[in-house]
Amino acid sequence: MLFITSNKGKFDEAYEIGKKYGFEIEWRKEKYEEFQGDSLEEIAYKSALALVNKIKEPFFIEDSGLFINALNGFPGPYSSYVFKTIGNDGILRLMEGVENRKAKFIAVIAYFDGSRVRIFNGEVEGEISREKRGDKGFGYDPVFLYGDKTFAELGEEKNEVSHRRRALERFFESIMADG
Amino acid sequence: MLFITSNKGKFDEAYEIGKKYGFEIEWRKEKYEEFQGDSLEEIAYKSALALVNKIKEPFFIEDSGLFINALNGFPGPYSSYVFKTIGNDGILRLMEGVENRKAKFIAVIAYFDGSRVRIFNGEVEGEISREKRGDKGFGYDPVFLYGDKTFAELGEEKNEVSHRRRALERFFESIMADG
Numbered sequence: 001m002l003f004i005t006s007n008k009g010k011f012d013e014a015y016e017i018g019k020k021y022g023f024e025i026e027w028r029k030e031k032y033e034e035f036q037g038d039s040l041e042e043i044a045y046k047s048a049l050a051l052v053n054k055i056k057e058p059f060f061i062e063d064s065g066l067f068i069n070a071l072n073g074f075p076g077p078y079s080s081y082v083f084k085t086i087g088n089d090g091i092l093r094l095m096e097g098v099e100n101r102k103a104k105f106i107a108v109i110a111y112f113d114g115s116r117v118r119i120f121n122g123e124v125e126g127e128i129s130r131e132k133r134g135d136k137g138f139g140y141d142p143v144f145l146y147g148d149k150t151f152a153e154l155g156e157e158k159n160e161v162s163h164r165r166r167a168l169e170r171f172f173e174s175i176m177a178d179g
Numbered sequence: 180m181l182f183i184t185s186n187k188g189k190f191d192e193a194y195e196i197g198k199k200y201g202f203e204i205e206w207r208k209e210k211y212e213e214f215q216g217d218s219l220e221e222i223a224y225k226s227a228l229a230l231v232n233k234i235k236e237p238f239f240i241e242d243s244g245l246f247i248n249a250l251n252g253f254p255g256p257y258s259s260y261v262f263k264t265i266g267n268d269g270i271l272r273l274m275e276g277v278e279n280r281k282a283k284f285i286a287v288i289a290y291f292d293g294s295r296v297r298i299f300n301g302e303v304e305g306e307i308s309r310e311k312r313g314d315k316g317f318g319y320d321p322v323f324l325y326g327d328k329t330f331a332e333l334g335e336e337k338n339e340v341s342h343r344r345r346a347l348e349r350f351f352e353s354i355m356a357d358g
Contacts, residue, residue, distance in 0.1 A: 033225065036213040036260075046212065074264035078257045081215075085253035086273060094269055 001111075002028045002059035004051065009138075010062060013159065014168055021172035032061065040065055040077050040108040041119050048110035048117045058114050060171070064107040064164060066140045068128060070100045079140070088132055088143045101127040105144065107167040111175070120174065122166025126151075180290075181207045181238035183230065189241060192338065193347055200351035211240065219244055219256050219287040220298050227289035227296045237293050239350070243286040243342060245270075245319045247307060249279045258319070267311055267322045280306040282323065286346040290354070299353065301345025305330075 003014050003025050011027045018025040032051055037043040044063050051059070065079035071094060075082035082090070095101065102125070109120040124146065132142040134152025141151035141158070151158045159165055182193050182204050190206045197204040211230055216222040223242050230238070244258035250273060254261035261269070274280065281304070288299045303325065311321040313331025320330035320337070330337045338344055 034215040036215055036222075043215075071269070072264040074261070074269075076260070076264070078260055081255070081257055082253070085251040085255070090250070090253075090273055093273055093275070094265060096272070 002026050004028045004030050004032055004059050004061050006031050017168045018172060021176055023172060037077060040106055043077055044108045044110035045117055045119055048112055052112055058112060060109050060111040062107060062109050067104050067106060069102040070098045083139055091143055095128050103128050105163040107163040109167050109171045120167050120171040122163045122170060124161055124163045181205050183207045183209055183211055183238050183240050185210050196347045197351060200355055202351060216256060219285055222256055223287045223289035224296055224298055227291055231291055237291060239288050239290040241286060241288050246283050246285060248281040249277045262318055270322055274307050282307050284342040286342040288346050288350045290350060299346050299350040301342045301349060303340055303342045
């Protein structure tokens, strides 16, 4: 099956996990149109559905975001745009003096199995740190505390517990169970 | 021609301005799918193009956003989502201690004339206030300073100078010039 993404890191991770489950993932390096929506699930579903007109064989896409409880889920589905504009400094500023620091990363996979689109997701719960820490990872990793370390301090270990890993595992387990 | 919007206030404003130019605007109260994109222009263009498959007669859609210079254009194309989550308090917090307070509202109209989609825009420049002021208007109006008053203090006067008004006027002038 095809993984449609312009991000090589995402492809490599999916490829490795897929292999463990006996699936051969092929990289279709391509940008696709994303819809707007109130949730990652809605966005991924609509975006995959629109791709079905172009791509007839099985494929999946993936999208992820950071959801901060005290900020009503912000930056959520628009995490990537928010990161490009106000970045981690903006997040820390919005969280100054805020006691409830709970947040989660969510990854969503939309899979077209040849006849319909199905959604799988994975989450990891954590907290927003008081300052940026660590130089591994990317995006919001330096402000996302998992236990007493940020994702940017964890490095490789992060991949063992990440939202993306969980979504991929659920996805592969489910389609393996279908035969 | 049809104005496709779920917002009655927007329709009323367009209807009144259209009348001055001799155009009869009809309200199609409908939500439509919006794409993601780096600019309002890109989003409106793509969203209108997708609607062309469903609607054969001339129509237009409108989208607008607040662009803050010191925040790299944030909240920009996702102003509505940002307002729902962090609101004006979030904007003021991000702007605490920031000297450069320049911002603009941008409105974009995408018009399908029966054969192609054309884009018109309108802008109004202002500054982000130090605190919320005024109880008229909606959205970011209480933090958007135009001269020494916020849009939420201006009330009706705002409609005379607003980005939406400017975009609508340019739009109607242009299609009138085309005959």
